[in-house]
Amino acid sequence: MPPIFENNAQRDQYFMFEALKEAKKAFKKEEVPVGAVLVQNDKIIARGSNQVEMLKDATAHAEMLCLTAGSSALSNWRLLKTTLYCTLEPCTMCAGAMLLSRIQTLVWGAPDLRHGANGSWIDLFTNDHPFHQIEVRSRVLEEECSLLMRSFFQTRRQKSINSVFGSDESA
């Protein structure tokens, strides 16, 4: 039975946790931990986790894979009346894809200070788009989403240091 939500705050927390599950899958595969789920009528119709390194494809962001999977699920490139949950503020590529796909609502978790296209680097959502506007809710489970990213980059830095200087264990 699908969950029943009293308001968007409950709904957003629930589905952002699902997006976080996808981000953790990416983490385990040593990919930058970003995840996304696409929701229609309170049901998840598609999932995506970042696969840039595995697929050797810079376009294989979680959001892109999720939008493509959603189009496949609906047999339509127009993802009308859907909400995309993603753990990170989208980059310009993903933001552009969301506008093209006509999603209704975007909910994101942690800001992306370098590449974010909802205010961090540039804002593609408040700048009136010629044919589509997306409702945005941001910083949902921000701490959890940010923590996963920080943890990933700390681990990667530590591995990089160990490979140069040797780890304590090998000392």
Next chain:
Amino acid sequence: MPPIFENNAQRDQYFMFEALKEAKKAFKKEEVPVGAVLVQNDKIIARGSNQVEMLKDATAHAEMLCLTAGSSALSNWRLLKTTLYCTLEPCTMCAGAMLLSRIQTLVWGAPDLRHGANGSWIDLFTNDHPFHQIEVRSRVLEEECSLLMRSFFQTRRQKSINSVFGSDESA
């Protein structure tokens, strides 16, 4: 034997004609006629033509398919020292993908007044990007690229009118 070019003007014309071949393939399949080729050391390493309707996927722009094919050809998501030729000014999604893929140079044909991300709607290339800058040359074979687009939309409008009022042939 690869062609020898005396300057970028010759080079750009040659490869834009190749991108136009891809755009014409899209036209024949009743897709918006946009094409792209990716070039490294004056050799085409990947091609793409718009397949949004066939794949039912709003992300299946010619440029995206071409970048993904290029990554596959080089077994690397970093498309260093490559030039992407596309018949249309890129949208925000494709422009974002080019920045992420680290292409060196972009050459485009016709402006896209509604969605263009190199000045028509927004400009993602002059706005200093936090980790990558792309050299851009624009309006190469503009007339040929624009004509193909205009012809496509005129044909589509005529078909739409005929489907409502009947064509002369059926009268």
